[in-house]
Structures are given as structure tokens and as C-alpha cells.
Amino acid sequence: MARGLKRTLRRWLYIGHRWVGIVTCLFFAMWFISGVVMMYVAFPGLSDKERLAALPHIQWEKVALSPDDAMKAAAATRYPRDLRLSMLADEPVYRMTAWDGKRQAISAADGRTIVNLSEQQALAVARHHRASRSPQLEEIIDRDQWSVTARYDPLRPLYLITLGDDAGTKLYVSSRTGEIALDTNRTERVWNWLGSIPHWIYPAVLRKDGPLWRLVVLWISGICLIVSVTGIWIGILRVRLKRRYASGRITPYRGWMAWHHLTGLIAGIFVLTWMFSGWLSLNPGEYFAGRNTTPEVLQRYAGHDAPTIAAKLPTPQSQAVEARFVWLDGSPMMIVASSDGVQTPLDATSGESAKLTQDRLGAAAAKLLPRAQITEQLILREYDAYWYAHHHDRELPVLRAMFDDDAKTWFHISPVTGDIVGRVDSSRRTYRWMFNALHSFDFQLLLMYRPAWDIVVWLLSILGTIVSVSGVVIGWRYLRG
Structure with a gap:
């Protein structure tokens, strides 16, 4: 009976992999080919450098309202999450982002809401x-x-x-x-x-409904993950390394079936880890912590919550295209940016240069987590495994403040502006290895020698494509007859 049950289970394993694989191999092929495109062309976005480069210089002579006046005109009851002065064509405006995400624009010339x-x-x-x-x-x-x-x-x-x-x-x-x-x-x-849209299953008609899109991708990638596991299992069952088949081959198959079997054995583990990490990217069950810093933490870092920062007009700065008004540990600052992206911190009340020493930033950082202590502060001058710029720009040098809380939280702080530019805890560091490393091959050694990363990912993508395309051909032949 045990032998008969084993034979029946194996038969259903083969049948299930064959027929479910007919559809899923189309997704596998799509993911591997589109993944190569994504190596070189990202989904459209607007970086800070691009945004600043598109702004005209602030016409300071037209600024008649102080930041306090603008917050009063906006009926702000708390200091906003973000407050900045820039031009709307030929008119200076204050733009505010509240803690609930609401945005407002107030004319700096006459105080009207735009x-x-x-x-x-x-x-x-x-x-x-x-x-x-x-x-x-x-x-x-x-x-x-x-x-x-x-x-x-x-x-x-x-x-x-x-x-x-x-x-x-x-x-x-x-x-x-x-x-x-x-x-x-x-x-x-x-x-x-050919890249992000098929890879993320991102057509607008589906993606506009975020929860539905997430559910669809979770199910599709989850089923494909099971297919990849069964494929590896069958591949191992059918291969003979010592007692070979009558033909002297290690596989019983020929043609496309042989390609599918052998490349699946070679690249199967990479297909499996890519599928697993891709499924994990949607954070099923919300197992991993979020990456964003909470409003409460940001407010403790600012050390100020009332809708005030200075009683006078901001100090004019030549060549500035934007001025941000922030609080750092109870001190008001104006961070001016030029069109080339260079940012300069100034004292908001005097207009003089604000010196952001490591001691000052460390004192502000110590208030981020009131129930934890900073165990170490590092100035990173080179990228490492947790702070690197493979897929997006990241500032260097940067201050890393490490805490002894249960989550072992690290904050990354800009020594130029004092902004918190990143937060990771033990959960996010685990996610970094289970997603970024397995899915994007973001290994420091490969990133240090960029052509090596391209070669490795290209070779593995080609193997994955062969496995997938051979599965599509085999499936098509089964359907035909």
C-alpha cells in the first residue's frame, strides 16, 4: 500500500507540475526577460535633483509673508511635516505638507491659498x-x-x-x-x-486598486513559487548521476524536455530564491517592519510642534531655488537649495551658517527613541552592506546612530542638512538579505566591481529564461496534442 501511495503521489506531482506549469512558465519567462530590462531602465520618478533643477530662482523681493504668516494663513495647528518656499512660475509660494499628507500652497506675496x-x-x-x-x-x-x-x-x-x-x-x-x-x-x-510593467504586473487598470493588485501578485507569485519547488523535486527524482539511463545520459528526456530538465537542475535554486524573494517583496502578513520613520519620532527629533519658526521674513539667499524651514532639537533652521542640488543649512532667525557637528546631531538623535540609548555613532564615508546606492542615490558621508532598543534600530542622518535619511531595524536588515540580496543580488563584493554584477545577473537570467521558455514550448506541445 505504501508503495502504491508513493507511486500515486508521484504521478500527481508530475501531472500538477505539468499542467499548472503551462501557465506559470509564461510568467517565469516574462519575469526573467523584464528583469534584465529593469537592470538599466527604472520606473519613471522624480528625484530631488531633477525637481530642484526645474525650479526658477526665488524672487526674494516678492516675499511679503514669513513662514509663521503662511502657517497662520493655512490655519495650521501644528508645525507641518514639511514647509518650503519656492516659486510657482513668477510667484513665490509656501508649500506645506501636513502630517496626514494633505498639501497646501500659500502665496508668499499676499497670503491667499492657491x-x-x-x-x-x-x-x-x-x-x-x-x-x-x-x-x-x-x-x-x-x-x-x-x-x-x-x-x-x-x-x-x-x-x-x-x-x-x-x-x-x-x-x-x-x-x-x-x-x-x-x-x-x-x-x-x-x-x-518591457520592464517594470510586466515584471510588477503593473497595468494601471489593476494597479489603481492597491489592495487588489497586491492580492493578485501574491497569489500569482505564490503559485509560481510552488511550481518551482515541485520542478526542483521532479528534477532530482528523474536525474541519474551514477546509474545512468540506457542511453548513457543523466536525463531520460530529449530535446526541449532535456533542456528544461538540465537547466532546471542547474538554475533551479536561483529560480526558487528569485521567486521566493519576489513573493516576499510584498511583505505577506506584514511580517517585516515598515521602512518609514513615524511622525512621533520625527517630532521628538525636531523638538518643536507649534506652528511657528521665525517672526521675520526669511533671509534672502542668492541663487536659491528653494528654502526649507525645519526644526532640529528645538533650533529653527532654513535649508536653502540651489538648482544643482547643493543644500546649505542656515540659522532661521539670523540667516548665518548653521554648524551641524557630530555632537549636535548626536544630541538630537539621542531623543529619537526615549527608552533606548545610542550604543555607537559612526560616520560612514563609504557604502556598506546596509547603506549603498545601487538602485537609488544615497548620500555620503552619513551619520549612523545605533540604538540598544529591542529592534536594534539604526538611524542614518545627513551631516549636511540634519535630515533623517534612513531607518533600519533588525527586521529590515533581515529583509535586506532575504529580498535585496536574493532578488537583486545586492552583494557588496559584486557592487564594488559593477561589471561583475551585470555578468552574474545576465547569466542567471539567461538560464532562468531557458528553463521558462522550454517549459512554454513543452506546454504548447501538450496543449496541441
Whole structure:
């Protein structure tokens, strides 16, 4: 009976892998091919450098309101999460982000709340972009393929403006605040249909419903994960390394079946870890901690919660395109940025340079977690396994403050602006190895010698593609007959 049960289970193992694999191999092939595209073309976004480069210089002579006046005009009851001064075309404005994500724009010239930006104002914003040649309004949209995620919700609807440059750049300008929310170019738009969109199963019709999209991807990747496990199991059962088949081969198969079997044995573990880490990227069951710093922690770091910062107008700074108003450990600061992305911290009341020494930053950091102590402070001057810039820009040098709380939390703090630029705890460090390392091969040794990373990922992707495409061919033949 035991032998018969074993034979029956093995038979159903083969049948299940064969028929479920017909569909899932299409997903495997899609993921491996699109993953290679994603190595070189990211999903469209707007970096701080791009945003600052598109802003005109602040016309300080038009600024009639102080930050305090602007917060009063906005009826703020607490100091906002973010408060900055910049230009809306030819008018200086204060832009505020509340702790609940709500955004407001207040004219720094007359204190009125800016709402319902006109088409001409949106085009005026676009004309200041460096790529602008002959900007034209394409349409007013609520969301499209590139602006589908919830991060743009406080800025909708959006003016979609073509700049008329050779790169086919398009800007998304908020009709609520006049901010540039996003830019895309023709290369990004074309290649992402072969990269991020199929890889993340990201068509706008599905992605606009975040919970549904997450559920669909979890189920698809979960089923594919099971198929990869059964494939490795069958591959091991059917291979003969010592007592070979009559033909002298280690596999009983020929043609596409042999390719599928042998490449599956070679690359199976990588297919499995890629599938597992991809499934894990959605944080099933919310097992891993979030990456964001909570409002309570940020407020302790600021040391101030009332909607005030200075009783006078901000000190004019030549060549500044933006001025941010922040609190650091109870001290008000104005951080001015130029169009090339260089940021300079100033004392908000005197306008003099603010010296952000390690001792000062350490004193502010000590208040981040009131029930824990800082065990170590490091100035990182080179990237390491937990602070690196493979897929996005990260500042160097950076201060790492390490705490003795239960989660062993680390905060990364900019020594230039004092901003908290990153937070990781033991849960996120585990996630770094289980997702970033397994899925993106973000190993420090490979990243130090970038061509090595490309070669390794290309080779493994080719093997995974062979496994997948051979499975598609085999499945097609089964369906035909």
C-alpha cells in the first residue's frame, strides 16, 4: 500500500507540475526577460535633483509673508511635516505638507491659498524646466500608467504637459499646488512596457486598486513559487548521476524536455530564491517592519510642534531655488537649495551658517527613541552592506546612530542638512538579505566591481529564461496534442 501511495503521489506531482506549469512558465519567462530590462531602465520618478533643477530662482523681493504668516494663513495647528518656499512660475509660494499628507500652497506675496491652478500657470511652470522647448498641454488627467500610485493622490488632478524636446519629455504638474509631481521621457515610457510593467504586473487598470493588485501578485507569485519547488523535486527524482539511463545520459528526456530538465537542475535554486524573494517583496502578513520613520519620532527629533519658526521674513539667499524651514532639537533652521542640488543649512532667525557637528546631531538623535540609548555613532564615508546606492542615490558621508532598543534600530542622518535619511531595524536588515540580496543580488563584493554584477545577473537570467521558455514550448506541445 505504501508503495502504491508513493507511486500515486508521484504521478500527481508530475501531472500538477505539468499542467499548472503551462501557465506559470509564461510568467517565469516574462519575469526573467523584464528583469534584465529593469537592470538599466527604472520606473519613471522624480528625484530631488531633477525637481530642484526645474525650479526658477526665488524672487526674494516678492516675499511679503514669513513662514509663521503662511502657517497662520493655512490655519495650521501644528508645525507641518514639511514647509518650503519656492516659486510657482513668477510667484513665490509656501508649500506645506501636513502630517496626514494633505498639501497646501500659500502665496508668499499676499497670503491667499492657491487652488485650481490654471492651464496658463501650469504651462508657465513647465517653461522653467531645462528641457522645455515648446511646452503644450496634452490633457488634464486624474491618473495614468506612470502616475497610478497613491503617492500622487494629494496632487491630483494633474496637468500633463509635453515639453517639445528631442527626448519626448512630459511633465505632470499638480493643479492643486503647482508642483511638478513627475517627469517621464520617451525612452522610459517605451522600455518600461518591457520592464517594470510586466515584471510588477503593473497595468494601471489593476494597479489603481492597491489592495487588489497586491492580492493578485501574491497569489500569482505564490503559485509560481510552488511550481518551482515541485520542478526542483521532479528534477532530482528523474536525474541519474551514477546509474545512468540506457542511453548513457543523466536525463531520460530529449530535446526541449532535456533542456528544461538540465537547466532546471542547474538554475533551479536561483529560480526558487528569485521567486521566493519576489513573493516576499510584498511583505505577506506584514511580517517585516515598515521602512518609514513615524511622525512621533520625527517630532521628538525636531523638538518643536507649534506652528511657528521665525517672526521675520526669511533671509534672502542668492541663487536659491528653494528654502526649507525645519526644526532640529528645538533650533529653527532654513535649508536653502540651489538648482544643482547643493543644500546649505542656515540659522532661521539670523540667516548665518548653521554648524551641524557630530555632537549636535548626536544630541538630537539621542531623543529619537526615549527608552533606548545610542550604543555607537559612526560616520560612514563609504557604502556598506546596509547603506549603498545601487538602485537609488544615497548620500555620503552619513551619520549612523545605533540604538540598544529591542529592534536594534539604526538611524542614518545627513551631516549636511540634519535630515533623517534612513531607518533600519533588525527586521529590515533581515529583509535586506532575504529580498535585496536574493532578488537583486545586492552583494557588496559584486557592487564594488559593477561589471561583475551585470555578468552574474545576465547569466542567471539567461538560464532562468531557458528553463521558462522550454517549459512554454513543452506546454504548447501538450496543449496541441
